[in-house]
Amino acid sequence: MKDIKKDFESFASDPSPKASAAVLNRIQTQLEKELPSPWTAARGLGLAHLGSSFLTLMACSQFGVRLFFDGEGLMHYFMKISPTFCMSFCGALYLATTVLLARLFLTHDEWNLILRSRGLSIASLALISLGGFSLVSHEVNFETGLLWFFGAALGGELVTYVKSPHLWFSHTSLRK
Secondary structure (H helix, E strand, O other): OOOHHHHHHHHHOOOOHHHHHHHHHHHHHHHHHHOOOHHHHHHHHHHHHHHHHHHHHHHEOEOOEOOOOOOOEHHHHHHHHOHHHHHHHHHHHHHHHHHHHHHHHOOHHHHHHHHHOHHHHHHHHHHHHHHHHHHHOOOOOHHHHHHHHHHHHHHHHHHHHHOOHHHHOOOOOOOO
16 A cells, blocks of 8 residues: 555655646646536525525515415414514525525535535525515515515524534544
8 A cells, every 4th residue: 555645745845846736737627627616506506595485485475475375374473473573584584494405405515615605695695585575575675674684694694504514523522
């Protein structure tokens, strides 16, 4: 069996910059072939968001937008606590469902790519959704939109921490 440490030391001590650059270029091209493109990850996240929008809007009429069924759905129960809670929790439920579906359907590498820009991804989805809701509903004003956005950002962010496998074993002896 080869000694990897000796191979690395001989590679590192090689005075020829051409050999080092050639090896590094080969490694970079191989990584670019194997890693998913950001557009693939964004497309997967967008499809997960469409799926979660469909599911969420069946159960909760956010800003009066409802896909199926009559009545208030989950909003009826959330409003019993308070309107502030209702707006925040509806936003949290909306984006948390997106993140959960994305975690289930994206590959490990695509998910890691999304996690690198987690804040931007969550904020973008929340703002795009809020913009869509404001286009189709007259019930979106500054206060409700801000509460909904806060809940959506917080819910999406918290679910990324819960569903990250590297955090499950970070404080246990199972990780080696």
